[in-house]
Amino acid sequence: MFGHGTFFYQPKHALDNFGGANGVSQRCQDLGFQHAWLRVHNKNGAWMTDENLRIADALRRDGISVSVWGWNDGNNVDRDIDNAEKAIDKFEPDAYIADIENGVSGAVWNETRAKKLLRAVKNKLGAKPLIVSSFGYIKAHEPEIMTAVDDIADFFAPQVYWFWFPKSWMLPSNDSELANLPTNNPASYSKVCLTEWGRVVTKPLFLTGQAYWGEASGWTQARAEEKLRDFIGEFEEYDRIVGLNWWNFSDGKAMSSRMANTIKAANLHEKQYAGAYRIGGGQGLSSGGATPTPTPNAPVLKVAVVAAEDLFFRSSPQGGRDDNILGNLDFGFRVEVLSQPTSNGYVSVRTVSDGEAQEGYLHSRYLRDLEAEEVERAISEAVDEWHRFGKGAGQEHHEPYSSYVNEMWTARGFPNLTGRDRDQFWSAAFISFVFENANYSRMKFDIRHSTYIHEAIQNRITLADRDFWGYRLDEARPQVGDLVCQWRVNDTTYDEAENNSRFPSHTDVIVAVRDSSVVTIGGNVSQSVETKTFRLSQSGHLIDERRVFALMKNRKRPESEQLLTL
Numbered sequence: 001m002f003g004h005g006t007f008f009y010q011p012k013h014a015l016d017n018f019g020g021a022n023g024v025s026q027r028c029q030d031l032g033f034q035h036a037w038l039r040v041h042n043k044n045g046a047w048m049t050d051e052n053l054r055i056a057d058a059l060r061r062d063g064i065s066v067s068v069w070g071w072n073d074g075n076n077v078d079r080d081i082d083n084a085e086k087a088i089d090k091f092e093p094d095a096y097i098a099d100i101e102n103g104v105s106g107a108v109w110n111e112t113r114a115k116k117l118l119r120a121v122k123n124k125l126g127a128k129p130l131i132v133s134s135f136g137y138i139k140a141h142e143p144e145i146m147t148a149v150d151d152i153a154d155f156f157a158p159q160v161y162w163f164w165f166p167k168s169w170m171l172p173s174n175d176s177e178l179a180n181l182p183t184n185n186p187a188s189y190s191k192v193c194l195t196e197w198g199r200v201v202t203k204p205l206f207l208t209g210q211a212y213w214g215e216a217s218g219w220t221q222a223r224a225e226e227k228l229r230d231f232i233g234e235f236e237e238y239d240r241i242v243g244l245n246w247w248n249f250s251d252g253k254a255m256s257s258r259m260a261n262t263i264k265a266a267n268l269h270e271k272q273y274a275g276a277y278r279i280g281g282g283q284g285l286s287s288g289g290a291t292p293t294p295t296p297n298a299p300v301l302k303v304a305v306v307a308a309e310d311l312f313f314r315s316s317p318q319g320g321r322d323d324n325i326l327g328n329l330d331f332g333f334r335v336e337v338l339s340q341p342t343s344n345g346y347v348s349v350r351t352v353s354d355g356e357a358q359e360g361y362l363h364s365r366y367l368r369d370l371e372a373e374e375v376e377r378a379i380s381e382a383v384d385e386w387h388r389f390g391k392g393a394g395q396e397h398h399e400p401y402s403s404y405v406n407e408m409w410t411a412r413g414f415p416n417l418t419g420r421d422r423d424q425f426w427s428a429a430f431i432s433f434v435f436e437n438a439n440y441s442r443m444k445f446d447i448r449h450s451t452y453i454h455e456a457i458q459n460r461i462t463l464a465d466r467d468f469w470g471y472r473l474d475e476a477r478p479q480v481g482d483l484v485c486q487w488r489v490n491d492t493t494y495d496e497a498e499n500n501s502r503f504p505s506h507t508d509v510i511v512a513v514r515d516s517s518v519v520t521i522g523g524n525v526s527q528s529v530e531t532k533t534f535r536l537s538q539s540g541h542l543i544d545e546r547r548v549f550a551l552m553k554n555r556k557r558p559e560s561e562q563l564l565t566l
Contacts, residue, residue: 004269005035005245006255007069007208011051014250021058028064028249031260032269037097037245040090041070041083049090056091069097069133072117073107081120088124095129096121097157100149102142111148118152129154131206136160136193137170143200150201154357155242157206160193162186162227163216186210186227187234194240204242204274204357211246211263212254225258232262238271270373272303299338304349305376306333307480307512307519308366309391309531317346317361326360331511331519332383334370335362368480368512374556375481378438382509382521385434385529392530397422401528408433408523412447422527428452430523431483431507435467440556443467453485454501456552457494468552470497476551477540477563478518483507483552484534484542494550507552508532518542541565 006028008014018024028036036059038052047070056066068091072080088096098118102109122130132153135141146156166189171178177195181188190207197205209231213224238244246263248254310328318324329335329351338359339348346361370376385404386392394401396419405419408429417424431452432445443466444452457470468483472494478484485497488504497503508522511531520532535543540563542548553562 002243003034003273004031004271005033005037005065005243006031006211006249007245007247008036008038008052008055008250009248009254010251011038011048011055013252014055015051017250021054024055024250025058025062025064027260028059029062031264032267033064034269035065035067035094035243035245036249037067037069038091038093039070040068040087043071043073043075043079043083045083046086046090052091065094066091067095067097067131068093069099071105072099073105074100074102074109074113074117075106077113077116080117084117084121085124088121093128095131095154096125097131097133098153099133100145101134102145109142109145111145114145114149115152118149122152131155131157133157133159133208136162136189136208137165137196138193138200139196143196146197146200150203153201153203155204155206156197156201157208157245158193158197159208159247160190161208161210161247162189162231163210163219165189166192185234186231187236190231190235191237194237198240205240206243206245207241209244209246211259212248212251213256214253221253221256225256225262228259229262232266232268239274242274244268244271244273270377272370272373300336300350301339302337303370304335304337304367305370306331306335306362306366307368309519311362311366313351313358314346314361317342317344317348319344319346319363326358329362330383330387331521332376332380335367337367366512371480372557372561374438374440375554378435378440378481378509378554378556379511381434381438382511385430385523386521386531389529392526392528394528396420396426396524396527405429409447411436412445414447425524427506427522427524430529431509433523434509440467448502449485449505449507450497450503451501453497453505453507453550453552456483457498457550460553461498467555469555470494471551471553471564473542473544473548473551475564475566476553477565478510478513478536478542478551479554479557479561479563480510480513481554481557482510483554484510484518484520484548485550485552486547487549488547491547492549497550506547539565 014024018027040052041047059066068087070083100109100114101107130153136158164184166183168183170192171181173179178192213219213221306329309330313326313329315324315326335349335351337347337349341347341364345364347364349362350359389401396405402419405426408426409417411433412429428447428449436445444455456468459466460469486506488506492503508520510518510520512519516536517533523529537543542551
């Protein structure tokens with residue numbers, strides 16, 4: 001439910017505009033939305049339930065998190081509670097968003113009323129998150145109400161509708177953080193709002209941006225489109241928010257084609273938001289043991305990435321015990337490192353799973369530094385497929401795995417092949433599927449590994465500006481996102497691969513590097529998507545064994561970070 005998403009305000013308009021629920025979901029995927037917050041009630045009760053359920057089902061099927069919200073006006077808090085509880089029962093959402101805006105459309109809120117509503121809703125939600133949405137410039141709107149509910153809410157979502165803000169009076173000369181910001185600037189106003197909210201509450205923040213026009217005199221569609229472009233071009237403080245969403249997805253004066261194109265081009269789902277939410281596969285944290293109390297203001301030393309399977313997440317820095325295990329983390333799970341390693345190698349970390357911030361301990365041996373976004377995206381795609389195939393348990397000739405293989409074949413132009421065609425090797429289609437979905441475009445995707453192995457070696461020799469260069473085993477050390485090249489059937493050398501694009505071969509993508517080995521994920525391995533381990537020499541190079549003959553280096557990694565040993 002973190003990252004990039006949108007509010008829904010008019011579900012019927014969305015269904016009509018995009019040709020039904022499937023069209024709505026496809027549009028959300030096109031715009032990189034990872035979550036959707038559906039309006040499901042107003043102050044009088046349920047609202048457009050059938051339409052919202054259709055949209056919710058389609059979004060969930062396509063992997064988009066669904067939360068719900070409704071108008072809460074405070075005049076009858078018991079009625080507000082009843083509306084929220086019925087919505088939670090009906091939609092079983094990932095979170096509930098309470099809209100608390102005193103004075104808007106007759107709403108009457110104070111500290112007591114807000115606490116009553118939110119305590120009841122939080123009790124109904126249980127472990128699921130409760131989010132409070134309210135004014136952007138909270139300093140001018142009874143900030144004491146938000147402070148009063150800070151211990152109840154899990155997150156807050158400031159409505160940062162920038163119009164012509166900030167005004168000069170919002171930038172006092174005695175405020176070192178805000179004084180020199182430009183006026184009438186959406187990125188500046190976002191910083192003002194986040195700063196003021198940070199002085200009022202301690203919980204993490206979502207930022208709701210303005211993708212609509214009208215409402216204020218002179219706020220035209222063209223002006224709104226221009227301001228949105230300015231925001232995306234200038235806003236850089238993603239590390240201050242756990243997510244960015246938009247008001248709103250679809251109504252008569254919202255999310256124009258120009259706005260949508262601007263949002264899509266920005267790839268906002270790839271930004272490094274605060275909170276270290278999971279972007280790859282994995283089952284999240286399971287319960288067990290005492291959970292440490294989160295400390296939202298603890299300094300973060302760095303963001304790190306789990307580089308192991310089923311890594312124990314512990315409540316104390318001692319291994320070999322069962323009573324301190326909070327859960328298990330897999331490859332690609334991001335965490336915030338809060339301490340230097342203990343004498344036995346553990347570091348204190350903070351992460352978010354299923355909407356809950358948790359702190360605990362992981363062993364530093366199985367954490368790695370965050371790589372370039374494009375590299376992380378490829379690893380995430382590979383890990384997602386590994387999870388989709390049950391970590392190697394799902395066999396190619398059984399459903400639904402046979403259909404998953406069909407998706408890979410179809411992407412390569414062979415829609416009639418599935419995993420039941422067991423004489424057709426799909427491992428190269430898997431690698432092509434992973435990297436194509438990760439938006440790699442300068443690579444020869446094919447149903448033969450040899451096609452892109454051959455190309456990568458020639459790329460390196462000709463210094464071509466492509467996504468991979470191929471190296472001899474002693475010329476480069478492996479890193480995550482690289483591909484391990486292996487021959488099949490006939491012993492093949494690097495020189496032979498340079499001059500021949502058709503030979504039996506295989507590649508796997510590296511997802512972890514140890515002191516003496518690398519871990520990979522590949523397709524059509526044991527008739528599934530599975531991990532392998534390849535040994536390294538003392539110098540850190542792949543060993544010439546198990547048919548390994550070359551290494552394809554991922555050029556999405558900056559040149560200065562490539563581990564070359566020429």
